[in-house]
Amino acid sequence: MEEKRYYQKEIETMPLEEIRRVQSEKIVKQVRNVYDNVKYYRDLMDEKGVKPEDIKGIEDIHKLPFVSKSDLREAYPFGMLARPLSECVRIHSTSGTTGKRVVAYYTQHDIDLWDECCARAIVAAGGSKDDVCQISYGFGLFTGGAGLNGGSHKVGCLTLPMSSGNTDRQMQFIMDMGATILCCTPSYAAYLGESLAENGYGPEDIPLKAGIFGAEPWTEEMRQSIQNTLGIKAYDIYGLTELSGPGVSYECEEQRGMHINEDHFYAEIINPDTGEPLPEGEIGELVFTSLDKEAFPLLRYRTRDLCRLTREKCSCGRTHVRMSKPLGRSDDMMIIRGVNVFPSQIEAVLLNEGYTPNYQIIVDRVNNTDTFDINVELTPDQFSDRVKDIADMEKKLVGAMRSMLGIGPKVHLLPPKSVVRSEGKAVRVIDKRKLHD
Amino acid sequence: MSIRQLSVFVQNEAGKLQEITDCLYASNIDIRALSVAETQDFGIFRLIVDDIDKAVSALQEEGHIVKITDVIGCKLEDRPGGLARIVKVISAIGVNMEYMYAFLTKSDSAYLVIRVEDNDAVEAALRARDIPLLEESDVTAL
Numbered sequence: 001m002e003e004k005r006y007y008q009k010e011i012e013t014m015p016l017e018e019i020r021r022v023q024s025e026k027i028v029k030q031v032r033n034v035y036d037n038v039k040y041y042r043d044l045m046d047e048k049g050v051k052p053e054d055i056k057g058i059e060d061i062h063k064l065p066f067v068s069k070s071d072l073r074e075a076y077p078f079g080m081l082a083r084p085l086s087e088c089v090r091i092h093s094t095s096g097t098t099g100k101r102v103v104a105y106y107t108q109h110d111i112d113l114w115d116e117c118c119a120r121a122i123v124a125a126g127g128s129k130d131d132v133c134q135i136s137y138g139f140g141l142f143t144g145g146a147g148l149n150g151g152s153h154k155v156g157c158l159t160l161p162m163s164s165g166n167t168d169r170q171m172q173f174i175m176d177m178g179a180t181i182l183c184c185t186p187s188y189a190a191y192l193g194e195s196l197a198e199n200g201y202g203p204e205d206i207p208l209k210a211g212i213f214g215a216e217p218w219t220e221e222m223r224q225s226i227q228n229t230l231g232i233k234a235y236d237i238y239g240l241t242e243l244s245g246p247g248v249s250y251e252c253e254e255q256r257g258m259h260i261n262e263d264h265f266y267a268e269i270i271n272p273d274t275g276e277p278l279p280e281g282e283i284g285e286l287v288f289t290s291l292d293k294e295a296f297p298l299l300r301y302r303t304r305d306l307c308r309l310t311r312e313k314c315s316c317g318r319t320h321v322r323m324s325k326p327l328g329r330s331d332d333m334m335i336i337r338g339v340n341v342f343p344s345q346i347e348a349v350l351l352n353e354g355y356t357p358n359y360q361i362i363v364d365r366v367n368n369t370d371t372f373d374i375n376v377e378l379t380p381d382q383f384s385d386r387v388k389d390i391a392d393m394e395k396k397l398v399g400a401m402r403s404m405l406g407i408g409p410k411v412h413l414l415p416p417k418s419v420v421r422s423e424g425k426a427v428r429v430i431d432k433r434k435l436h437d
Numbered sequence: 438m439s440i441r442q443l444s445v446f447v448q449n450e451a452g453k454l455q456e457i458t459d460c461l462y463a464s465n466i467d468i469r470a471l472s473v474a475e476t477q478d479f480g481i482f483r484l485i486v487d488d489i490d491k492a493v494s495a496l497q498e499e500g501h502i503v504k505i506t507d508v509i510g511c512k513l514e515d516r517p518g519g520l521a522r523i524v525k526v527i528s529a530i531g532v533n534m535e536y537m538y539a540f541l542t543k544s545d546s547a548y549l550v551i552r553v554e555d556n557d558a559v560e561a562a563l564r565a566r567d568i569p570l571l572e573e574s575d576v577t578a579l
C-alpha cells in the first residue's frame with residue numbers, strides 16, 4: 001500500500017481529545033487577548049455579561065457573542081485590530097462589491113500559519129517538492145494567489161506565480177513548464193480546459209495531475225467535467241479573507257468533504273435564525289473562531305455559508321472534522337416569485353443535460369412580476385441548422401429546470417463566448433431588481 | 438449527389454450578419470446563396486459558398502459555431518409553375534420539407550436549395566422527372 005502523505009502528520013492525524021486540548025488552551029489565551037486589546041470585542045462581551053475568566057476551555061465557546069460581516073464593516077478600518085500596526089506585515093481585502101470592503105491584517109505569525117494551512121492542502125492533493133505548481137488565482141488584495149503561493153513554497157514545489165488572466169500564457173506555461181498542480185477558481189479551470197481542448201490538447205497531453213479550486217461555489221458535475229477535460233483530480237479548498245484566506249479547510253484524496261484545520265479554526269454549525277448550536281450532521285450556518293491568529297482574530301464569526309460537519313472516520317487518516325461543500329450562501333440565494341433558487345442548482349441541471357457551465361442568470365421585475373432568464377452557451381455538437389431542433393432543446397432544458405427548481409425560467413441558447421465571462425470570478429447572477437428598489 | 442450547406446449560429450443582434458460576411462469576404466469566399474432563420478434570441482445563417490472547407494476554417498478561427506449539412510440543389514425551370522412542380526414531386530413521395538430557398542446565378546439561371554430528411558428518395562424522384570440536380574463541383578463553377 002502506498003504510504004499516506006501529510007504536511008504535518010502529527011497535527012493532521014491527532015486524536016480528537018488531543019485536538020480539543022489544543023483548542024482549549026488556545027481559546028483561553030485568545031479570549032484574554034481580544035478582551036484586553038480590542039475595544040470592540042470588550043464592549044460586545046461586556047454587553048453579553050461574559051468575562052474572559054468564564055472561558056475555561058473550548059466547551060465554553062458558546063458563551064461568547066457572535067460577530068458578523070456588519071461588525072467588521074462598522075469597525076473598519078482598525079476597530080478589530082488586536083496588534084499595533086507596526087507588528088502587522090500585510091493586508092488583504094474582500095472585493096467590497098456588496099458595500100464597504102473588509103480589510104484583514106496579518107502579522108508574520110499569521111502569514112506563516114496561513115501558508116502552512118495551504119501547504120497541508122497541497123500535500124493532501126498529492127503535492128511534493130517534485131511538483132510544479134501553477135498559481136492562477138489573482139494576486140493582490142485577493143487572498144487566492146498569495147495563500148496558495150505561500151503554501152506551494154512551504155511544500156517546496158516549483159511555484160509559477162501566474163495570477164489570473166492571459167489564457168494563452170497560462171496554457172503555454174502549463175505545457176512548457178510541465179505544471180502538475182493548478183490552483184485557480186473552478187470557473188477559470190473549466191475555461192482553461194476548454195481553451196486547451198480548442199488548441200488540440202487532450203487530457204493525456206496535459207501534464208497536470210491535480211487541481212486545487214476554490215473561492216466560488218461549484219458543483220460535483222462541474223468537478224467531473226473539469227477532471228475529464230484536464231485529466232486531473234480536482235480538489236476543493238475553502239476559506240474566507242476574514243479568517244485568512246484559502247486553506248481554512250481542504251479536500252483529501254477521498255474528495256468527500258473538506259478537513260477543517262481545527263488546530264487553528266474552530267467550527268460550529270448554528271441555526272441561522274436562532275443562533276442555537278446544531279448537532280453534528282445537521283445543515284446550518286457555519287461559524288468560525290480563529291484560535292491563534294494575532295492581528296485580526298475573529299471569535300464566532302458567522303460566515304453565512306450553509307453546510308454540515310461530519311466526524312466520520314476518513315480513510316486518509318486525517319482526524320480533523322470535515323465540512324460539506326457550502327450548499328449555498330444566504331447572500332447567493334435568490335427568491336424568485338417566492339421560490340428559493342441557488343445558482344448551484346442551475347449549474348447542476350445544465351451539466352446534467354450536457355451543457356457547458358457557461359451561463360448567466362438574469363432576474364428582473366416587470367409589472368410587479370419577477371422575470372427569470374438564463375442565458376446558456378451552446379456547444380458546436382449541439383448546434384443544428386434547424387430552428388426547431390434548438391427550440392426543442394430550449395424546451396427540454398426549461399422542463400429540467402422546472403422540475404429541479406419548482407419554477408420555470410426562460411432559457412436562451414446562445415453561441416459560445418456570448419455569456420459575459422471574467423477570467424477570475426464568474427458573474428453568474430445579474431439581479432436587476434436591486435437597481436429598482 | 439447532394440451539395441454541402443454551411444450553417445452558422447449567431448446571437449440575434451445587429452451587426453452579426455456583417456461579422457459573418459466580412460469574415461468570408463476577408464478569406465476570399467464567394468457566397469452563392471444565403472438564407473436566414475431567426476428567433477428572438479438567435480439566428481441561423483445558411484449559406485452555399487464556392488469553397489466550403491475554407492469557409493468553415495475561417496469562421497471557426499473566429500470562434501463561430503458552424504455545421505455542414507447535405508442539402509439538395511436543383512435547377513428551377515424558368516417558366517410559370519416551375520417551383521410548384523418541384524414541391525409537388527417531393528410531397529408526392531411523402532417527404533417533409535424542412536426549409537428551402539432560391540438563388541440566381543450570373544447566367545440568370547435560378548436554383549433551389551431544399552433541406553429534407555431523406556436526400557436519396559427526393560433525388561431519385563427529381564431525377565425521374567428530369568429535373569437537373571446540382572453537384573458540389575457545379576457550385577464551385579457557377
Ligand SMILES: [Zn+2]
Pocket residue numbers: 252253254259314315316317318
Ligand atoms: Zn480525508
